Amino acid sequence: MSIVKINVLQVPVEQREVLEKRFASRAGSVENSDGFEWFELLRPVEGTDQYLVYTRWRSEADFQAWMEGPMKAAHQRGGDGSPQQKPAASGSTLWSFEVVQQAAPKAADSE
Ligand code: HEM
Numbered sequence: 001m002s003i004v005k006i007n008v009l010q011v012p013v014e015q016r017e018v019l020e021k022r023f024a025s026r027a028g029s030v031e032n033s034d035g036f037e038w039f040e041l042l043r044p045v046e047g048t049d050q051y052l053v054y055t056r057w058r059s060e061a062d063f064q065a066w067m068e069g070p071m072k073a074a075h076q077r078g079g080d081g082s083p084q085q086k087p088a089a090s091g092s093t094l095w096s097f098e099v100v101q102q103a104a105p106k107a108a109d110s111e
Helices: 014-022 061-067 070-076
Strands: 003-010 036-042 050-057 091-098
Touching: 003 036, 003 061, 036 061
Parallel strands: none
Antiparallel strands: 003 050, 003 091, 036 050
């Protein structure tokens, strides 16, 4: 079963647009990482003011290989290649989960 790694970002209100702009011009290298399955940037709407960077991986080893490799490059550059900018987030926490159960929409013709 896959694993899920969520980076929980504390983002001051005045930095929200900056963060979303940075992600909009992100490196896009995670898509080529072995064992990478899914990425979503989740903007808080209700119940929290924290952004969630949701990633899903085939295994813990695949995630660690990304953290030790492409992740560093993806975080060292500013979205547009300019030198490192002041972080938009004021704090971050990493949550780890194992996928215990999952479901996808049934294909229309399987009824
Ligand atoms: C100190 C903690 C971290 C901060 C402040 C942070 C912030 C950011 C920012 C601003 C970007 C946009 C790209 C850019 O500006 O170049 C980014 C990209 C990304 N971050 Fe983080 N990040 C952190 C750690 C992590 C961790 C632990 C994960 C693991 C779930 C993660 C997952 C990602 C992913 C998947 C991308 C897109 C990379 C790509 O496009 O290849 N980040 N991060």
